[in-house]
Amino acid sequence: MSAGAGAALDHDRVDRNDPYHLDPKAVMEAPTGWGPSLKHLGPGLILSASIVGSGELIATTTLGAQAGFYLLWMVIVSTFVKVAVQVELARWTISTGQPALTGYNKVGPRIGRLGWINVLWLLMALTKFLQMGGVIGGTAIACSILLPLGGDPMSGVSVAAWAVIITVASVAMLYSNNYSLIERGATGMVVVFSMLTIAIALGLPFTPFPYGMDDLATGLAFTIPAGAIGAAIAMFGITGVGADELTFYTYWCVEKGYARHVGPNDGSEAWKRRAKGWINVMYKDAFVSWCIYTFGTLAFYLMGAAVLNPQGLVPRGNEMITVLSRMYTDTLGEWAGVLFLIGAVVVLGSTVWAAIPSWSRMYVNLLAEMGVVNWHAPAQRTRWIRGFTVGLPIVWCIAYLTIQSPVLMIQIGGAATGVFLLAAVVAVWHLRNTETDPAIRGGKAFNALLVVSSIAIVLLGVYTGLSALRIV
Template sequence: MSATPDEEVPDPGCLPAWKVDELPEPQPFTFKNLLKLVGPGLVLAGGAIGTGELIMGPQVAARYQGALLWVALLSILAQVMLNTEVMRYTLCTGEPIMTGFLRCKPGPKFWIGFYILLEFAGWFPTLAGLSAQVLVVAWLRLGPNDPIPVDTVRLVSYIVFLSCAALSLFGKKIFDTVQVVVTGKLIFLLVCMTACSIFFVSGDTWLRVVGGMVDFTRIPRDASGQPDIDWSIVAGLAGFAGVGGLGNLMVSNFVREKGWGMGSKVGVIASATGDHDLTLQHIGVICRPGPETTRRFAGWFKYLLIDQWLLWATGAIIGVLLPCLLGAQYLKIGNVDGSDQWRWAAALAQDIGAVRGPLVGTVILLCALVILIPGQFYVIDATARKWTDVIWSGTDWARKLDTHKANRVYYSIAAAYVTYGLIAFAIPGLSASKMMVIGGSLANLSIAITMIHALLVNRRFLPRSLHPTPLKQALLILSIAFFLVMFGLVVNQKILPLIGFKTV
C-alpha cells in the first residue's frame, strides 16, 4: 500500500507522543551490507536454543519415534510471523514492541501487571538448573542407573546461575556481550551436533525424524487404537521450539540495539563497565508518513525478512532437528518417564555414552553445557532488557531519569530476577525439569496473546501505509489459533481433571 501525502502521524495512545523524524535510508541491498546489518535473528537463534531443542525435542522424538515433530516446525514458522511484526513496530518508532503494548488502553499500569503475571513461569532459572544436572553427572561420572545427589544439583545450580548473571557486567554495550556469547554457542552447536548426527544416527532414523516434521498423519496410538499423546510434553516442545513465551518480543529490542530504522535515533543500554556516554531515550521517534518513508521502509524490511527467514528460522529448525535425531536413535524414554526428574538434561548423553562409549557421551554433555549455560545468560539479559524498556518508557518516575542511567534500571531488574531465581531453586521438589514443563505449556498462551497484541498495536499506532498486508494478518490469525490449540490440549488433558471436569 502506498502512502498518501496527507497521511498523519497516529495518535500516541496512553504514553507521551513520539518525536517525528525521517526514516533513515537503508544501505543498498548487497551481500556485504547484509553481513554488516544482520544480528537480531542470529542473536535470537543463538540465545534461545535450549530447553525445547535439547530436552523436549529428544523426548518427543524418542517417545513417538519421530511422530508429532511437525508441532515444532509449525511453531517456528508461526513465530516468524510474530517476529517480523514486532520488528516492524521498532523499525517505524525506535521503541520495543512492549512499549507499544503500554500505549494501548487501559494504560501502562494495567499492561505492566498483566505481563508480569503472564511471564511468571518464564522467569524460572530453568537453564541453570539443567546445566547443573549435566555438570553433576559429568563430574561424578554417573551412569544412567546411578542415583543423582539432589542437594549437589541445587548447589551447582546456584553457582551456574550467579556466574551467568555476572557476565552481563562486561562489554561496551550489553548487547555486544550477548551477541558474542550466543553466536559462539550457535556455531559450536551446529558443528558438534551435525557431526554426531551424521556419524552416529542411522538413515532410517533420519527418515523417521525428518518425515515426522512434515507428516501430519502419524498419530501415536495405544493398544486399543486410541490416540496416546502426553500433550504437556508435545505442547512444551511447541512452546519452547525457536524461542517461545515472551522471548520472541526481544527481537524488537535487538532491532533498536543494532540501530535499524528509527532505532538509530533512540539509543542503547550501556553495560556497567562500558561507555557511560551512551544514552537511551525514554520515548521513541516515529517515522514521518509519506511515499519516501514507504520506499525506505521496504528496503529495511527486506533486510528484516532475510534476517528472520534465512538466519533465525533456519537456525531454529536445525537446532530442533539435530537433538531430535539423537534422541530418536538413543534416548531410552524409561529413563525420563519415572519420578526422577533431576537428570533430564543429562539423560541423552548418558544413553548415547552407554552405546557409543564414554568419549561420545562426554561430547554430548559438553554440547549440552554450551547450549544451556549461555542460554541462561541470555535469559537473564532478555528479562532485564525487556522490563527495563517497559519501566523506562511506561512509568512517570523513570521518565524523569537522565538518559544516561538506563543501565541502573537494567541492573536493578537483573538483581530482582536473580533473587527470584535463587528463591525458585530453594522450593522443595521443584526441579529444573518441572520448571521446563510448566513454562513450556504456558508459553503457548503467552505467544498467542503477544501475537494478538502486536497485530493490534501495528494497526493502531503505525502509519496506515506501513500496516501489515491482509495476507500477513490472516497468517497471524492462523498462528494465534495454533498456539491456543496447543495450550487448550494441555488444559484439557492435565488441568481440567484436577478440578473435577470431565475431559474430551
Template sequence: MQLKSNTKTSIFKTLGPGFLLAGAAIGVSHLVQATRAGADYGFLLLWVLILACITKYPFLEFGPRYAAGTGNHLISGYRKLGKFPYWTFIIITVGSMFIIQAAVTIVTAGLAERLFGMGWSSFTWSFIIIGICIGLLLIGKYPALDKTMKVIVSLLGLATLTAVILAFGEGRLDNALSIEAPEVWNKAGIAFIISFMGWMPIPLDASVWHSIWTREKALGNKKRTSLKEAFFDFNVGYLAAAIIGLLFFLMGVLIMFGSGTTFSGNGVEFSGQLIDLYGKTLGDWSKPIVAVAAFIAMFSTTLAVTDAFPRVLSEIFAEHPKKGKSETERKWKNYRINVFLIPGLSLIILFFFTASFTILIDFATALSFLSAPFIAWFNYKLVTGDQMAQEDRPSKTYRIFSLLSLLILILFNLVYIYTLIS
C-alpha cells in the same frame, strides 16, 4: 536518541538480535523437550515441531518488524494499544519470568556438573552460572552479549550437526522406524504436546525481547534498522533455532527411542542419562561432543534470559518516566537492579524445586503456550494498525497466514484446557 535512516550499513553488521533469539530459543525447548519428544514417541511428534515453528513464525517476526518500522519496541506499542494489552503482557511476564529463569538455569547446572565433574550440587552450579552471566552482562553490556551469542550459536550448530550425522552413520534410522510409537492422544500425551509446543522454538513473548534487542542494535549502529535488515536478521536466527531443534529431535529418535530408559526428574541425573545414552550407542568418544553441545545450548539460553527479563522490566519502568535522571540512566539503573533481583528470586525457587525440574519445565512451557494467543493477537494488531506505515505492514496473504496460525494456537489451547477439566 535520534537515529539516522539513510546511512548505509553492511547487512551483516546488523546481524545480532536474530542470534540472540536463537541463543534464547536453543535451550530447554531443544535439549529437553525436543529430545524427550523424539525419545518417547519417535517420529510421531515431528509434525508438532514443524507446526510450532510455522504457527509462531509470524508473531515472532512482528517484533523486529515493529521495531524497524517504528523505532520503538513492542512494550511501547502495547501501551499505545490500550491498558488491556499492556497490563496483560506485564502479568504474563511477571508471572513466568522467575520460573523460566529457574528452569533454564537448573538444566545448565546439571550439564555443567556432568561436563566438569566438580562434585558440586545443582544449586551451587546455578549460583555460579548466574554469576558468570551477570558479570558478562554488566561488564560487556549489549555488545558482549551480541558477540558472545554469535560464537555460541555457531559452535552449537556444528556440534549438534556432527552428533546427528554420527548417529545416522551408526544405522540407527532403521531401528527407530521399526519400533511402534506409544499412544499420544490421551491426557498425558496431549499435555506433553502442549508443553512441547510451548517453548518450541521459543515462547511468543520473546518477540518483545527481539524488538528490544533490535532497537538496542540500532542505537549501537546509530542508524535505524531497515525492514529488510530486520527481516534478514530474524530469518537467520529463527531458521538456526528451528533446524537445531530438529537436530535435537533426531538425536532423541535415533539414539534414545526404544531404549526403555525413563528420564529422571533430577537435573544432574537427567543430564547424565542423556550423555550416557549417546555414549552407549555411539561410543564413549561421542560423550564430549554431546556434553559440549548440550552445555553450550543451555548456557546460551541462560545468558539470553538473564539479559532479557531485566531489559524488559527496565523498558516497562521507562514507560512511566520520573523527574531527575535521563531515560538512559534510569534504564541502566533499573537493569542493574533487576539483573540481580530476578536470578536471585529464581535461585530461591531452585532451592526448593531442584529435585523435580521436569515438572517445573512442563509447568513453565504450558504456561507460555496458554498465553501465546494473547501475545500473538497483540502483535498482529500492532503491525497491521496505524502505528505502522502502510508500506511496512504485512501483505494481505501474510495477514491471512497469520490469522490461520492464530486460529491453530487457539484450538490447541482449547484442546488442552478441555483435557485438564475433563
C-alpha cells in the same frame, strides 16, 4: 504515552546515542543484498541463543523420548508457525522505535496503568522463574558431572555449588549491559553445539540406533499419541519463537540500530524507503535465526526419538543430563559423554546468557509503563536494567534449589508461554491496524502467513487454557 514519557522531550536529558531515541541525524540507508546486510544481523542470533537451550536440548528431546517419531510434524509446525507474528511485531518496532511492552500497553481494557496484556505478561513472567531456574539447574548438573565439587557429582552440595557459581559468573559477565558482548557471546555458544548435534542426527542411520523413511513418514502423519498431549503443548509453547522471545526480539532490533537508522516517521517517501529497507534486513536476520533453531530442534527431537525412546529412557529430575548424554554415548561411545557435557553447558549457558539481559529489559519496560521508571532517560534505564541483571539470576537459582526438577520446571514455563502467545497475537494485530504505516506492511503472501500463524496460535492458547481448567 507511558508515565514519564514527556521527559523524553527534554533535550537536556536525551542521549543522542540512545537507540531508543529516534534522532533525525542518525538516519542511514539500509544495505541491499545478503553480503552487505551480514554485519547488520544480530538480534536473531541472540534469539537463537535463547531458543537453542531449554526448548531444544530439554523439552524437545524429552518429547522425542516420550512420543517417538509421532510428533516430528509438531516440531516443524512449532518453529515455523510463530515467525510471522515475530516479524510483524518487529516491523512495528522498527517503524516506531518502541519496544514490545510499550505496545502491549496500548491494548485495552486496562487495569490501573497496565493494559490486560501486560498483566498477563506479568503472570507469565512468574512461571519463567521456574523455567529459567530449570535451565540454571541443568547447566549446574552438567558442570557438576564434569567437575564435582565436594562429593558425588549428583550430590546436592556439588550441584548447588555449581548453580551458585553459574549465577555469579553470569551476573559478572553481563553486568556491563553491552549489546555487542551479548551478541558475540550468544553467537559463539549456539553455533558450535548446534552444528555438532545436527551432524550426529544425520549420522544416526549408521549407528546402532538408525531411523528410516518409514519413521520419518510416521512423524509427518499429523497424529498425537495418547499421553503426549501435555508434553506436545509445552513443546509448542517453548520451541521455536515463544511469547518471551518474540517480545524481547523487539528490544534487540532497536539496540542493533534498525529503528534509529529509519528515524522518526515524517511521512516522506525517504522515510518509507528507509523503513522498508531496514525491515528487509530484519527479514534476513529472522530467517537466519529460524534456520539455526529449526534444524537444531529437528536434530534434538530425532535423537530423542531414535536413541532414547527405544530404550524407554525419558529425562526426569536431576537425572535429566545423564539420560540426555545417552544420545551421545550410545551412538559414539563413552568418550562422547564428556563432549556432550561440554556442549550441554554451552547450549544451556547460551539460554541463560540471552535471557538475563532480555528479561531485564522487559521488566524495566514494564515498570516504565507503571510509572516507576522513565524509559527515555538512558542513565536511569541502564541502572534499573543492571539491577535486574543481578536480581533475576539469583531468583532463578533459588527457584531451582527449591524445586530441583529441571524438566518439569521448563515444561511449566513452556505451557504458560503457549497461553500468552494468544495475547501477543491480539497485540500484534492491534498495533498493525492502528500504528504501522500501511505503506510498509507485508505483501499478500506474508499477510496470508500472518493470518495462518495467528489462527494456529489462538487455537493453541485456547486449548492450553481449557486443558488447564480440565475442560478438555
